[in-house]
Amino acid sequence: MTPSSYQQPTARGYYGEFGGAFIPEMLYPNVEELRTSYLDILADPDFQLDLQHLLRDYVGRPTPLFEARRLSERYGARIFLKREDLCHTGAHKINNTVGQILLAQRLGKKRIIAETGAGQHGVATATVCALVGLPCVVYMGATDIERQSPNVARMRLLGAEVRAVTSGSQTLKDATNEAIRDWIANPVDTHYIIGSVVGPHPYPDLVARLQAVISAEMRAQLLEKTGSELPHFVVACVGGGSNAAGAFYHFLDEPSVRLIAVEAAGHGIASGHSAATSVLGTPGIIHGSRTLLMQDEHGQITEPYSLSAGLDYPGIGPLHAHLGASGRAEFIAITDEEALQAVSELSRLEGIIPALETAHALAALGQLGAGCDDVVVVNLSGRGDKDLETYLKNLDKLV
Amino acid sequence: MNNRIKNAFASKQNLLNVYFTAGYPRLPDTLPLAKALVEAGADILEIGMPFSDPLADGPVIQRSSSAALANGMNLPVLFEQLRELRAVVPETPVLLMGYLNPVLQFGVEAFLRQAAAVGVDGLILPDLPLDEYEERYHPLFQQYGLKAVFLVTPQTSEARIRRLDALSDAFLYLVSGPGTTGGTTLPDAEAQQQYFERIAALNLKNPRLIGFGIADKMGFDRACEHAEGAIIGSALIRALQDAEDAPATAARFVRGIKSPVARSV
Numbered sequence A: 001m002t003p004s005s006y007q008q009p010t011a012r013g014y015y016g017e018f019g020g021a022f023i024p025e026m027l028y029p030n031v032e033e034l035r036t037s038y039l040d041i042l043a044d045p046d047f048q049l050d051l052q053h054l055l056r057d058y059v060g061r062p063t064p065l066f067e068a069r070r071l072s073e074r075y076g077a078r079i080f081l082k083r084e085d086l087c088h089t090g091a092h093k094i095n096n097t098v099g100q101i102l103l104a105q106r107l108g109k110k111r112i113i114a115e116t117g118a119g120q121h122g123v124a125t126a127t128v129c130a131l132v133g134l135p136c137v138v139y140m141g142a143t144d145i146e147r148q149s150p151n152v153a154r155m156r157l158l159g160a161e162v163r164a165v166t167s168g169s170q171t172l173k174d175a176t177n178e179a180i181r182d183w184i185a186n187p188v189d190t191h192y193i194i195g196s197v198v199g200p201h202p203y204p205d206l207v208a209r210l211q212a213v214i215s216a217e218m219r220a221q222l223l224e225k226t227g228s229e230l231p232h233f234v235v236a237c238v239g240g241g242s243n244a245a246g247a248f249y250h251f252l253d254e255p256s257v258r259l260i261a262v263e264a265a266g267h268g269i270a271s272g273h274s275a276a277t278s279v280l281g282t283p284g285i286i287h288g289s290r291t292l293l294m295q296d297e298h299g300q301i302t303e304p305y306s307l308s309a310g311l312d313y314p315g316i317g318p319l320h321a322h323l324g325a326s327g328r329a330e331f332i333a334i335t336d337e338e339a340l341q342a343v344s345e346l347s348r349l350e351g352i353i354p355a356l357e358t359a360h361a362l363a364a365l366g367q368l369g370a371g372c373d374d375v376v377v378v379n380l381s382g383r384g385d386k387d388l389e390t391y392l393k394n395l396d397k398l399v
Numbered sequence B: 001m002n003n004r005i006k007n008a009f010a011s012k013q014n015l016l017n018v019y020f021t022a023g024y025p026r027l028p029d030t031l032p033l034a035k036a037l038v039e040a041g042a043d044i045l046e047i048g049m050p051f052s053d054p055l056a057d058g059p060v061i062q063r064s065s066s067a068a069l070a071n072g073m074n075l076p077v078l079f080e081q082l083r084e085l086r087a088v089v090p091e092t093p094v095l096l097m098g099y100l101n102p103v104l105q106f107g108v109e110a111f112l113r114q115a116a117a118v119g120v121d122g123l124i125l126p127d128l129p130l131d132e133y134e135e136r137y138h139p140l141f142q143q144y145g146l147k148a149v150f151l152v153t154p155q156t157s158e159a160r161i162r163r164l165d166a167l168s169d170a171f172l173y174l175v176s177g178p179g180t181t182g183g184t185t186l187p188d189a190e191a192q193q194q195y196f197e198r199i200a201a202l203n204l205k206n207p208r209l210i211g212f213g214i215a216d217k218m219g220f221d222r223a224c225e226h227a228e229g230a231i232i233g234s235a236l237i238r239a240l241q242d243a244e245d246a247p248a249t250a251a252r253f254v255r256g257i258k259s260p261v262a263r264s265v
């Protein structure tokens, strides 16, 4: 497939008017090293051999595309679930971390840092660090440490050091700040494995390329199951947007495929407690990227809110800002409550307990207007084990 | 035009550039602090425009920034406060330091116009990319007579240092070692020495000030051996944290750095 303007940012990392690398000089050598080497490394046959091997035998790819018959009946459309929840460690995040750890090795890095919100990216990073024997430090907001405690335990068991971040709202944005500060302090030997399609160029493109395996597999699986590589809808939740970028990637140039990006409305878009960046955000700079972000009139970044730690971020990746601005993707916002209902619905209809992030994508099914001949693929980005405590606390809203 | 930055470097040695956060510890402290610092001997002032997510700053300036924001500081308030700037500090170079996003929301040109109007001399915007500056903003900076100050780190390549030097006509800000502002871990002294010597040997057109992690007279004197002066920020902010009388505390702090007393061991 030839790269399009949607898939491929400009040389300086712009998708339309969004992207770029707005970084202090202290980060410049690190980011520049990555920028000048990532495409060559990704294209290297040895790298690809190692990556394909790990994706198959370690991550467990290809993940199944499962036709959810009872869910289909409920919504009157032909619904498929792309089972990223069956990846090793329970979410799509590991597609990115296996790629980046191989990249870090080729760059000669000796130490890995990461940020995490829901803990899935932290676990996926700690996992690949254990696999290759590199020390790993994960920054995590104190609020998130509390609400995603099983993942904290997993990271520690895997040998990673989890550092609690107590600045700001003590969630994903603040963890990302702290990881960037660590990188500034350790400019030579450390690689920063960012967890989504955010941050300065080339990270959004690097992470999107590593997650693109999701939609590459979807096309082959859809052809086999429906006779066409192209569905009518692809639905994915968006925190920073990595699972959505991966699920959309090989459909970006297929205008017949409607791309549905689902954000967290928290208590509701107008409630003052929300993370629906595409609605509440305006252009600005966050974590080195020009994109949509939630900010006040003076350009101070405001605190987002979502019950879901993985969607509790005041920005979205520049690719998604561009997909929204150009109309290529449609955005839907789902409240905490709607997401919780989707958790119980999928659990009872299909025997799959989804992650709270993923449940936002599922909750959008009723709003698509899909007909009974329409093929809908929902990217089932992760499993719900990490959220059990939250689910138990909200049992009244689940039933 | 009167070039206060050039004049300062031409007429003085061992310049002390002091950073403080606008609107901290209290909202109206900005100008009284500027006045006290200059009277006590500060040679350049760097006024921090607080930002919610200061990526290049350590915990001390993170805290002063969020305190200043909670006090109600923002760019319109700051420019209002700075209307009296040149009545209070007539000749001292004044720089505004901050992150790009608040400036973008204010409007880059409006920001430059107001900064020039109140008598600001230059800007330090660490997350403004060099390419972007060169292509979009350099002519605007020139139009308003504002100087851009760029950071150089131990990892900055020679080619890039030369580009930064060519694009600036103020001074280069040498970051002393790896880390955010206020760092306390001493960098490898030998590596640091080599870094400073390497830069000195480049015969750059701009003078150099060394910053990050300089906290006291000893650190200031050491930095002055390798450059035209040094920048102190977090150490002053730390002193202001529990200050009853912020201007008096700031003045005492500067006199402690600039006093001719032989350095204590």
Ligand SMILES: Cc1ncc(COP(=O)(O)O)c(C=O)c1O
Pocket (backbone or CB within 6 Å): A091, A092, A117, A118, A119, A120, A121, A195, A196, A197, A237, A238, A239, A240, A241, A242, A243, A244, A309, A310, A311, A355, A357, A358, A381, A382, A383
């Ligand atoms: C299961 C799952 N889905 C989605 C996300 C959101 O991230 P992204 O938007 O980058 O896919 C997370 C983040 O932690 C997650 O754990």
